[in-house]
Amino acid sequence: MNVINGRGGLPMLPIQTPWSTAEIYLQGACVTHFQLHGEAPLLFLSERSRFEANAPIRGGIPIIFPWFGKPSGRTTQHGFARTRPWELIDVAKQPDDTVLARLSLPPASELPGVALEYHVTVGRSLSVELVATNYSDANVALENCLHTYFTVGDIHKVKLTGLQGVHYLDCVGTRVTRTEVDPALNVSSEVDRIYFDSPQTVHIHDPELRRIIHIEKQHSHSTVVWNPWQAKAQLLTDFGDDEYLRMVCVESGNVASNHLTLAPGADSRLRAQFHSSAM
Numbered sequence: 001m002n003v004i005n006g007r008g009g010l011p012m013l014p015i016q017t018p019w020s021t022a023e024i025y026l027q028g029a030c031v032t033h034f035q036l037h038g039e040a041p042l043l044f045l046s047e048r049s050r051f052e053a054n055a056p057i058r059g060g061i062p063i064i065f066p067w068f069g070k071p072s073g074r075t076t077q078h079g080f081a082r083t084r085p086w087e088l089i090d091v092a093k094q095p096d097d098t099v100l101a102r103l104s105l106p107p108a109s110e111l112p113g114v115a116l117e118y119h120v121t122v123g124r125s126l127s128v129e130l131v132a133t134n135y136s137d138a139n140v141a142l143e144n145c146l147h148t149y150f151t152v153g154d155i156h157k158v159k160l161t162g163l164q165g166v167h168y169l170d171c172v173g174t175r176v177t178r179t180e181v182d183p184a185l186n187v188s189s190e191v192d193r194i195y196f197d198s199p200q201t202v203h204i205h206d207p208e209l210r211r212i213i214h215i216e217k218q219h220s221h222s223t224v225v226w227n228p229w230q231a232k233a234q235l236l237t238d239f240g241d242d243e244y245l246r247m248v249c250v251e252s253g254n255v256a257s258n259h260l261t262l263a264p265g266a267d268s269r270l271r272a273q274f275h276s277s278a279m
């Protein structure tokens, strides 16, 4: 398995396993594709995504780090990790026939003393791990998030479970804190929510594609649910007008009041595993 020229001439690592295929762009270490043989792609990738240096990819799993959104004083949204070229450390078939690719982000002047690695395991499921290590002699505050775009058959029929009873910040319009009352959340308009203190597994029930996607995570205290819906989709230049019907983002990380503080010598290991079962 070697790096080849992908879309826009950007370096891309294609991966094959006995069960699945995957693609990882070194730009942002973005996993843009994961698909089990005989199933629809698990990850959504916009047909309008840019594949350009210094631009985020619209789909797959952009890595949000070391800040989420655009805090005051920052000029770029969602940090710099998703737009930088990463380096492939190695890629190797494991004894169980899964494939492990490890990538690292070259030192960033914005965050000296912090090293970032990303480990992607492809097999019957897709597992990712973002490792940030603080080599400096001071505490470092950071946010991280795996901004995962999932393919769904028809958003109108999709239900999300696993978030009932969780407090969230509703980011559509004036920001308001609420509690999720729905045992099964239906996305029927723009959704942009940060669910706090939510380490539990979230499930995407998709009757159209006859599958349930399971999002398991470790060291993630926040879950972000996002769908731009029709009007906002039309404002996004790198997203098709109707693509909101076929995707939903369920993001795993530590953001806002769940942000992390890394002590000198400490590391954080944000992990997520994605797999599907028949419905």
Ligand code: BG6
Residues within 6 Å of the ligand: 056, 077, 078, 147, 171, 192, 193, 224, 226, 251
């Ligand atoms: C989500 C945010 O994580 O990402 C939304 O909660 C944002 O507010 C969305 O609109 C997409 O962000 P971007 O920068 O990729 O367009």
